[in-house]
Amino acid sequence: MSSADEERVASSTAASTSAPDAAAAPPAAAPKPKKKKEWHQLTMPTAEELSAQEFMNNCGVKSVLSGAMGGVAGIAFGLFTSSMENAHGGMDTMPDGSAQKPTRVVLREMFTNMKSKSLSYAKGFAIMGALYSFNECVIEKWRAKHDKVNPALAGCVTGAMMAHSAGPQAMCWGCASFAAFSTAIEIWME
Amino acid sequence: MPGEQPSEAEQNAVAAAALTMATTELEYRVSLLNSMVATCHDRCAARPYKEGALSVGENSCIDRCAAKYWQVVAIVGQLLGAQNK
Numbered sequence: 721m722s723s724a725d726e727e728r729v730a731s732s733t734a735a736s737t738s739a740p741d742a743a744a745a746p747p748a749a750a751p752k753p754k755k756k757k758e759w760h761q762l763t764m765p766t767a768e769e770l771s772a773q774e775f776m777n778n779c780g781v782k783s784v785l786s787g788a789m790g791g792v793a794g795i796a797f798g799l800f801t802s803s804m805e806n807a808h809g810g811m812d813t814m815p816d817g818s819a820q821k822p823t824r825v826v827l828r829e830m831f832t833n834m835k836s837k838s839l840s841y842a843k844g845f846a847i848m849g850a851l852y853s854f855n856e857c858v859i860e861k862w863r864a865k866h867d868k869v870n871p872a873l874a875g876c877v878t879g880a881m882m883a884h885s886a887g888p889q890a891m892c893w894g895c896a897s898f899a900a901f902s903t904a905i906e907i908w909m910e
Numbered sequence: 911m912p913g914e915q916p917s918e919a920e921q922n923a924v925a926a927a928a929l930t931m932a933t934t935e936l937e938y939r940v941s942l943l944n945s946m947v948a949t950c951h952d953r954c955a956a957r958p959y960k961e962g963a964l965s966v967g968e969n970s971c972i973d974r975c976a977a978k979y980w981q982v983v984a985i986v987g988q989l990l991g992a993q994n995k
Contacts, residue, residue, distance in 0.1 A: 861967065864971035866966075
């Protein structure tokens with residue numbers, strides 16, 4: 721027998737006899753031929769798991785969580801955008817350089833611009849995320865189907881809702897664009 | 911005593927009958943659960959299988975499917991019981 725076979729036989733006999741000191745040496749010495757896939761036993765869900773699933777299935781909870789995530793994303797986006805804007809000392813700096821502002825004033829202006837931009841983006845993204853998540857949850861619950869039509873319908877409703885103050889034509893355009901966007905995201909997430 | 915042995919045989923017979931009925935009832939309930947799970951999974955689980963957990967739509971579909979199945983089983987049981995009488 722080759723040395724690898726001898727090691728495999730030794731490790732299997734050690735495992736079957738369950739001797740702790742004999743089992744310690746062969747697995748450390750023998751290189752495993754193939755890493756076996758870990759299979760977990762299927763168990764009934766516990767009461768905590770069930771209540772957690774019920775909690776996550778709620779449309780209100782989903783919309784609040786998505787709104788929070790959208791707010792965080794909006795803050796990050798606002799920071800990034802304002803830092804790009806303020807890269808050369810603010811948006812409205814005159815190139816002549818006659819009235820040079822002191823550094824502290826410039827920094828304060830940049831900071832306030834960053835804060836206002838971040839908050840406005842955060843509000844917009846939060847509202848969009850909460851609305852879209854709520855619409856998708858309600859539509860999917862009502863249709864009782866899980867397919868690619870749900871993101872399109874939810875995107876259409878959300879786009880129309882977000883453009884409601886701009887007239888019916890803007891609502892149609894918002895519906896179509898947001899539906900296409902959410903369908904593209906859904907296809908990309910696969 | 912003379913009165914104990916027939917009552918013991920009666921008790922054994924009654925116990926055996928109860929055990930047979932309980933076995934039949936349990937088999938019926940297990941087959942009912944299995945067929946309900948199979949039917950609702952065929953109709954409600956979205957293919958192809960992408961996630962390990964049920965989505966919102968699948969959950970509501972299974973709720974409705976199980977409620978309808980249970981109601982139909984009750985109706986069929988009533989009809990069979992009325993037919994037997």
